[in-house]
Amino acid sequence: EVQLVESGGGLVQAGGSLRLSCTTSGVTSEDFAIAWFRQAPGKRREGVSCVGSNRDGRIYYEDSVKGRFTISRDIPENTIFLEMNNLKPEDTAVYYCAADRSSGGLMNACQGGSYGLDYWGKGTQVTVVR
Numbered sequence: 001e002v003q004l005v006e007s008g009g010g011l012v013q014a015g016g017s018l019r020l021s022c023t024t025s026g027v028t029s030e031d032f033a034i035a036w037f038r039q040a041p042g043k044r045r046e047g048v049s050c051v052g053s054n055r056d057g058r059i060y061y062e063d064s065v066k067g068r069f070t071i072s073r074d075i076p077e078n079t080i081f082l083e084m085n086n087l088k089p090e091d092t093a094v095y096y097c098a099a100d101r102s103s104g105g106l107m108n109a110c111q112g113g114s115y116g117l118d119y120w121g122k123g124t125q126v127t128v129v130r
Helices: 103-110
Strands: 003-007 010-013 018-025 033-039 046-051 059-061 069-074 079-084 093-100 124-129
Touching (some): 018 093, 018 124, 033 079, 033 103, 046 079, 046 103, 093 103
Antiparallel strands (some): 003 018, 033 093, 069 079
């Protein structure tokens, strides 16, 4: 059974940093692509950063987070991280971890496509104040 559990959200001042964690079970780097999405109040959910499976190797960052956010995987610990630096108020959202066996599908969803991902966490709130 695949399970995804996010943690690490919180309240931070603009310019600060947070590291989000997604603890997984049933997700292997060989077989699964993983991603971080976010949804701000009144807005649609958007892909923040996505990584294909080991066999795919692609990495995607949404334009507004390039140079500030870094996605990584700790394979032995089955954990996915999102390091977020120089946070801005517009980064305020609920952040979700997601996984799918299709790297192409996940990349499609990450970039606004219609592909429906198989597995989602429940989210963690990030609030950035001035």
